[in-house]
Amino acid sequence: MAKHKTHFEDCDVLVVGGGMAGTGATFEARHWGRDMKIICVEKANIDRSGAVAQGLYAINCYMGMQWGENQPEDHVRYARNDLMGMVREDLGYDMARHVDSTVHMFDEWGLPMMKNEKTGRYLREGKWQIMIHGESYKPIVAEAAKKSADKIYNRIMITHLLMDEAQENRVGGAVGFNMRTGDYHVFRAKTVIVAAGGASHIFKPRAVGEGMGRTWYAPWSNGSAYALPIAVGAKMTQMENRIVLCRFKDGYGPVGAYFLHLKTYTQNANGENYEKKWYDQTKELVGEYIDHHPTPTCLRNHAFIQETIAGGGPIHMVTTEAFQDPHLETVGWENFLGMTVGQAVVWASQNIDPKYTNPELTTSEPYVMGSHATCSGAWVSGPEDLSPPEYFWGYNRMLTIDGLFGAGDTVGGSAHKFSSGSFTEGRLAAKAAVKYIQDKKAEGIKVTDKQCEDFKVAIFKPLETYQVAQNEITGGTVSPSYISPIQGLQRLQRIMDEYVGGIATNYMTNGNMLKRGLELLAWLEEDLEKVGAEDLHQLMRAWELKHRALTSQCVTEHTMFREETRWPGYYYRGDHMKLDDDNWHCLTVSRRDPKTGKFSLEKVPVYHIVDENEKKKAS
């Protein structure tokens, strides 16, 4: 252990992850906590880290309240509809009422925003989206964070949260290691804001082998946002609500601008509007939800998946009409240049010019995240002025662990935040974290050297395991005494794919499959004690895998608990194929006991706050 030097840092606010939510949190923490010590720790480099690393072409969440375009209530109704009723409306409203101010700051900071030439307003791509030249999006928000923090640590992966040993259920900081130097870092903190993004690669991806990194969701997002809180016993919500995306095949290029701005549409191989064909069948499953406008994302996926199973594929996006207009053709290509250059390369390699050939679409493997058309994540307190008692315990965006906050993909129940909403949620969490310290809630935290030393041993164990077990390699990378991170990852992905509703089964699962999946995940957990890492990069892979595996257990437990198919098109419970509002119009909340590793689950009411308030006003 001596070869891994230990560094200690004491601070007030520790931000884990410097993506959209993390940069927002770091920036806002300085605003409210002028004299506080604020540290941000990032696994990569905050200039180009997180889901927005490559850039974006649209800010997907902007109300436009200054022009009366949308109000927060409208956004709550929109997210509620898209998630088949299951959202935390207090969190969604709170984000929506603040998100415009975030976007206005991005504009001031120099993010190139497209403007409508006639009105002078931000150019709309759709009701909620505004268009940007977003290649520089991430460096711009990173600069704001860099100017606000006392220190940004890049290339440090946080592996565990520290817990206070003086007061039960209170956070005390976090630990991790530097992936370049191999040094061990202890951050003793009064508050921790987890903003570590979502989880890709827990389900087997469509692209395997050489193409394995080609997923829709950022391949480096490994579920730390979930595993860190789950490991210390924080409550989680809606973890069954994984997302499946309909995107251009193989490159996963975005379709939003195509649908909304270019007005392209989809058809099956025979040139038919297949969505209509599945209307009656979908109505049988989900009732009147299919008549909602806009059609919920999962239900559009459902029609796609059913049509493909029925042999109507491939499904195409009809681009050949829109691309005859030179302006729209330019927009279509530029859309990829700002965020998914790879899609243009895929088309070039397959001789597809969308002006003459309609490109193919696909549905992705499932991902776990909290900021898109899905809302898996931590169960957090809402804002004081909006939240009913079950949703409020003192500080906005605080998890069920005192002093531990979350934002962005970390937070469950609040869908459709996207980049701007995640940054905004980071700001909200930071403001509350500072208040928590000012209210003297973080006095007397005790983190012993023993706790820190124990984690140090655990963190570097995969290096030791490899050091010894490599002597027993029988061929290639095969050894009876250790598994490598890639072997463990592939095993995890197969379990999730085949038992928990991945692409292998067309997103189908049931109680028996989930039970078996949980058994296999438990054995994987046991074997992960023997994961070996030959270098520091593989050490990172080992810890990413452990975080993915814990996240997967939680996803599987939730999927088992909700005995209905609430989101056909995201996954199906074959033994409960229908949406069941009588029994399951509720949120699911889990807690893993850190001592036993056992999960317990409960139903929590879903409150439709926006329309309830309006009903009250009217009466």
Ligand SMILES: Cc1cc2nc3c(=O)[nH]c(=O)nc-3n(C[C@H](O)[C@H](O)[C@H](O)COP(=O)(O)OP(=O)(O)OC[C@H]3O[C@@H](n4cnc5c(N)ncnc54)[C@H](O)[C@@H]3O)c2cc1C
């Ligand atoms: C393909 C794709 C396209 C999208 N398109 C749009 C769009 O067009 N418009 C839009 O508004 N939004 C879009 N989004 C959504 C937007 O990117 C996310 O909502 C937003 O990035 C979520 O913010 P976050 O901070 O939670 O996660 P991220 O921005 O992903 O940040 C998480 C950060 O945590 C770091 N991290 C992870 N684990 C650790 C650890 N253990 N220790 C330290 N650091 C860690 C990561 O490196 C990363 O920097 C898109 C997302 C994806 C994936």
